[in-house]
Amino acid sequence: MVIQLNTRFKAQGKKPNWCPGCGDHGLLSATIKTVEKKGLLPNEVVITSGIGCSSSFPHWTSAYGIHAIHGRALPPAIGVHMANPELTVISVGGDGDGYGIGGNHFIHTARRNPNITYMVMNNQIYGLTLGQASPSSQLGHITTTTPEGVEEEPINPIALALGAGATFVARAYTRDSKHLQMIIDKAMDHRGFAFVDVISPCVTFNKLNTYEWFNKRVYKLEDHDTSDPSAAFGKAMEWGDKIPLGIFYQIDRPTLNDKNPVTRNKIPVKEPLGFNAQNIDMEEVFDEFR
Amino acid sequence: MSDKNSKLPIKRFSIRYGGSAGDGLQSTGRLIQKYFNKLGYSVFGFPGTQSTIRGGHIWQHIEFAVDKIFNFSQELDLLIALNTDTLLTHSKDLKDGAILIYDTSRVKLDNYQELLDSKNIKLVGGELFRYARDINKTSTVLAMTISTAAMLRLLGLSTDEFIDTIRKRFVNKEKIIEFNIQAVKKGVEFMNANLGTVFSCEIPEKKDTRDIVVNGNEAIALGAVASGLKFLGQYPITPASQIMMYLSKHSEKFGVVVKQAEDEIAAINMVIGASFAGVRAMTATSGPGISLKTEAIGYAAMTETPLVIVNSMRGGPSTGIPTKMEQSDLMSSIYASHGESPRVVLAPKSIEDAYYITIRAFNLADKYQLPVFILSDFGLSERTSNVTPFVEKKIERGLIWTGPTEKFPVFKRKQITENGVSPRAFPPTVGGEYILVGAEHDEFSNSLSGNRCGLPLSQEIHEKMTRKRFRKLDYLQEELREGEFYGEDNADHTIICWGSTYGAVKEAIDYLNTNTDNTWNMLSFTDIHPLPKRTLKLLERINHPIMFEVNFTGQFAGLLQMYFKYSVDDRIMLLGGEAPTASFISKEAMKWRNK
Numbered sequence: 001m002v003i004q005l006n007t008r009f010k011a012q013g014k015k016p017n018w019c020p021g022c023g024d025h026g027l028l029s030a031t032i033k034t035v036e037k038k039g040l041l042p043n044e045v046v047i048t049s050g051i052g053c054s055s056s057f058p059h060w061t062s063a064y065g066i067h068a069i070h071g072r073a074l075p076p077a078i079g080v081h082m083a084n085p086e087l088t089v090i091s092v093g094g095d096g097d098g099y100g101i102g103g104n105h106f107i108h109t110a111r112r113n114p115n116i117t118y119m120v121m122n123n124q125i126y127g128l129t130l131g132q133a134s135p136s137s138q139l140g141h142i143t144t145t146t147p148e149g150v151e152e153e154p155i156n157p158i159a160l161a162l163g164a165g166a167t168f169v170a171r172a173y174t175r176d177s178k179h180l181q182m183i184i185d186k187a188m189d190h191r192g193f194a195f196v197d198v199i200s201p202c203v204t205f206n207k208l209n210t211y212e213w214f215n216k217r218v219y220k221l222e223d224h225d226t227s228d229p230s231a232a233f234g235k236a237m238e239w240g241d242k243i244p245l246g247i248f249y250q251i252d253r254p255t256l257n258d259k260n261p262v263t264r265n266k267i268p269v270k271e272p273l274g275f276n277a278q279n280i281d282m283e284e285v286f287d288e289f290r
Numbered sequence: 291m292s293d294k295n296s297k298l299p300i301k302r303f304s305i306r307y308g309g310s311a312g313d314g315l316q317s318t319g320r321l322i323q324k325y326f327n328k329l330g331y332s333v334f335g336f337p338g339t340q341s342t343i344r345g346g347h348i349w350q351h352i353e354f355a356v357d358k359i360f361n362f363s364q365e366l367d368l369l370i371a372l373n374t375d376t377l378l379t380h381s382k383d384l385k386d387g388a389i390l391i392y393d394t395s396r397v398k399l400d401n402y403q404e405l406l407d408s409k410n411i412k413l414v415g416g417e418l419f420r421y422a423r424d425i426n427k428t429s430t431v432l433a434m435t436i437s438t439a440a441m442l443r444l445l446g447l448s449t450d451e452f453i454d455t456i457r458k459r460f461v462n463k464e465k466i467i468e469f470n471i472q473a474v475k476k477g478v479e480f481m482n483a484n485l486g487t488v489f490s491c492e493i494p495e496k497k498d499t500r501d502i503v504v505n506g507n508e509a510i511a512l513g514a515v516a517s518g519l520k521f522l523g524q525y526p527i528t529p530a531s532q533i534m535m536y537l538s539k540h541s542e543k544f545g546v547v548v549k550q551a552e553d554e555i556a557a558i559n560m561v562i563g564a565s566f567a568g569v570r571a572m573t574a575t576s577g578p579g580i581s582l583k584t585e586a587i588g589y590a591a592m593t594e595t596p597l598v599i600v601n602s603m604r605g606g607p608s609t610g611i612p613t614k615m616e617q618s619d620l621m622s623s624i625y626a627s628h629g630e631s632p633r634v635v636l637a638p639k640s641i642e643d644a645y646y647i648t649i650r651a652f653n654l655a656d657k658y659q660l661p662v663f664i665l666s667d668f669g670l671s672e673r674t675s676n677v678t679p680f681v682e683k684k685i686e687r688g689l690i691w692t693g694p695t696e697k698f699p700v701f702k703r704k705q706i707t708e709n710g711v712s713p714r715a716f717p718p719t720v721g722g723e724y725i726l727v728g729a730e731h732d733e734f735s736n737s738l739s740g741n742r743c744g745l746p747l748s749q750e751i752h753e754k755m756t757r758k759r760f761r762k763l764d765y766l767q768e769e770l771r772e773g774e775f776y777g778e779d780n781a782d783h784t785i786i787c788w789g790s791t792y793g794a795v796k797e798a799i800d801y802l803n804t805n806t807d808n809t810w811n812m813l814s815f816t817d818i819h820p821l822p823k824r825t826l827k828l829l830e831r832i833n834h835p836i837m838f839e840v841n842f843t844g845q846f847a848g849l850l851q852m853y854f855k856y857s858v859d860d861r862i863m864l865l866g867g868e869a870p871t872a873s874f875i876s877k878e879a880m881k882w883r884n885k
């Protein structure tokens with residue numbers, strides 16, 4: 001019996017259950033197009049996510065996936081990546097998932113620089129739980145939990161990622177699929193932690209930050225030195241009348257697996273199990289205890 | 291000095307060092323145990339630690355004997371006091387006629403003089419820290435070496451092997467070795483000027499031993515490597531940190547990726563990812579960490595992801611008593627997480643058992659695709675003893691799908707089978723692509739949340755899948771160890787215990803059978819959950835059960851009641867945070883003697 005090698009990333013017989021017009025459709029199709037263009041095969045790719053509308057993403061692909069618990073898209077991605085560095089690992093999720101409940105993992109994953117692409121479908125709202133404020137909700141936004149408007153300053157994911165040490169930081173917009181595909185392509189080519197804040201409007205619960213609202217504001221970064229951290233931070237602070245899209249920052253730094261004493265030389269999943277199988281002299285190990 | 295014939299013969303000897311954090315009690319303690327190991331004695335060490343880096347009061351117990359020691363003794367033959375708190379904490383445990391070596395500048399005897407006199411304690415005072423400073427101005431740790439050498443003189447044991455052990459420990463650090471050699475000399479002189487040699491130690495038959503002196507955490511770490519561990523995700527916490535520290539030190543050599551995570555939640559979720567990718571993976575923590583991992587434990591059970599979780603218990607809720615012992619996280623290990631999630635809980639009874647249970651834990655996790663707890667505690671994780679070198683055991687990875695077979699032509703990650711176990715595929719296996727998902731799912735691991743939730747089909751699937759997940763426990767319990775009796779057959783009284791208290795209870799049973807008119811035995815458990823169904827047969831052999839567990843609510847007794855409607859009315863409880871000893875248990879057990 002032989003299994004047909006699948007080259008198509010789109011899940012067969014399953015359709016995303018996102019609302020018509022939801023930005024997440026845009027990231028899904030742009031991702032599928034990009035990975036297929038890159039010649040990757042579904043069996044070589046693992047997509048991890050947390051919980052939220054956006055986090056159902058892996059189910060609509062034919063790749064391997066981990067639909068983890070809320071906020072925990074990144075830790076399992078690190079586990080996969082270190083157990084088998086040969087796999088391509090992509091993590092996705094929502095703004096609540098990645099900037100709220102999973103914020104700690106976001107910071108520390110950036111700092112670790114694993115060779116993982118992390119794309120956050122930022123709709124500035126909790127979609128799945130019916131429209132509560134999220135960490136990226138706009139100041140004053142009236143939501144189901146903020147009748148007088150959001151009181152807290154929204155998180156700045158670009159500046160946060162820069163500050164945490166991410167080596168690739170970008171923003172894209174699901175309405176501009178070509179640009180989005182270009183950013184995904186570059187993010188996946190990047191050796192290290194590639195973070196993309198993807199503007200992905202929620203048409204059902206966010207009536208403030210709509211496509212119209214963004215269409216008037218977004219522009220593409222040009223003449224921007226992506227190797228200059230001050231320039232990157234400068235552009236990161238821009239949000240309001242003008243919202244920059246593109247790569248804010250990209251540098252080369254050794255990755256998590258480059259530095260780890262095991263993964264720098266070995267692919268753990270391919271190594272034999274136990275002392276003897278690995279040619280480790282147990283007597284020598286025990287000598288420390290004598 | 292007295293002549294050889296008048297010396298006190300000894301078979302077993304208990305020593306306690308008390309001092310401040312930073313005095314080097316634990317590190318020197320290990321050296322001394324290695325020394326006794328070398329001479330062929332059985333050794334047992336136990337630390338009394340605080341959450342203190344400098345100062346405070348900490349202690350180190352060391353005991354050696356010709357016969358195997360199963361637990362440290364409450365009563366002391368020798369107390370070495372480097373601060374006054376040592377007397378506050380330990381003088382009550384001195385045996386009649388025991389010896390006290392103390393630092394005259396730091397230890398104030400005043401309040402204890404009466405007690406010491408009443409027990410006829412032999413006092414050996416000296417300026418131990420000054421002697422140390424005379425050798426090396428900046429070192430206080432040498433006071434430990436000086437008092438140890440004094441002790442060896444007292445025991446009439448040679449200091450040569452002790453110096454060898456020091457040389458080995460500080461290889462290439464000539465200065466340190468030199469200082470220690472001087473300290474040994476000083477210690478011997480000091481004792482010669484005082485009591486000289488008082489004892490005559492029985493010489494063990496075992497010579498040139500290959501035994502190793504390890505603690506429970508090291509045994510677990512070694513067991514994990516022998517099992518093929520490739521990924522450890524952990525966040526530091528007493529008393530589990532040593533597992534990560536030991537494996538980090540040898541990470542490259544052992545081929546184990548050690549990731550210190552940002553928190554316990556990240557640690558276990560990394561482990562889930564690693565296990566999904568096909569390696570054997572483990573996380574280790576204590577109660578507070580388990581609380582944080584709770585949601586992910588349920589996820590692992592739901593997604594049928596094999597993983598090993600070391601839960602080394604400390605005491606009390608919240609921060610509790612972080613460097614002390616309690617067996618109060620049994621229920622949380624069995625039930626932590628919402629919904630109903632199958633898992634296995636194994637509680638090792640000794641250091642050897644910690645190693646071999648770890649291997650069993652990995653095999654059970656893989657074969658039955660669920661989380662397996664190794665339930666240790668401070669009393670086991672941090673005790674040291676010499677054990678026969680560990681050997682490797684068979685590794686069983688369970689049902690792994692690498693391509694179509696007659697039985698499994700199409701890969702269904704959650705295929706419903708007779709024993710509930712489904713095939714597992716690792717990326718990049720072609721045809722094995724699936725999504726691991728915590729929402730209820732069908733045989734292909736397609737999520738039922740969202741649009742399919744609540745449809746008649748989904749109701750049926752949730753029931754089938756719940757039964758499938760729990761069916762694994764029915765099959766698995768056949769493989770588990772049942773409780774083990776020790777002591778007199780058909781005894782008047784049976785002490786029931788579980789996990790690390792095994793050694794203390796065993797010594798108590800021996801004591802009770804020799805020193806009371808009643809007959810005693812014990813029934814000890816290591817495989818706690820799921821409790822094998824045949825356990826009831828064992829319980830029916832008991833005349834009068836007495837439950838001993840180191841917790842307030844009687845958690846294991848509760849399980850016996852719940853699963854077998856078996857009631858244990860009489861209990862021995864210990865809540866001070868210190869690990870149990872045979873004398874405590876026998877004293878308490880005797881209260882039930884006439885029942």
Ligand SMILES: Cc1ncc(C[n+]2csc(CCOP(=O)(O)OP(=O)(O)O)c2C)c(N)n1
Pocket residue numbers: 051052053054055070093094095096097098121123125126127128129134
């Ligand atoms: C521990 C936990 N808390 C709360 C929830 C409920 N919950 C599910 S999704 C979600 C918010 C999702 O928001 P976001 O990540 O922005 O995703 P979106 O739906 O907007 O794409 C919440 C609070 C949960 N699943 N788990």
Ligand code: SF4
Pocket residue numbers: 017018019021022023024053054123127128201202203204205
């Ligand atoms: S509720 Fe919003 S985020 Fe969720 S699917 Fe609909 S549009 Fe998308």
Ligand SMILES: [Mg+2]
Pocket residue numbers: 052094095096121122123124125126127134
């Ligand atoms: Mg959102």
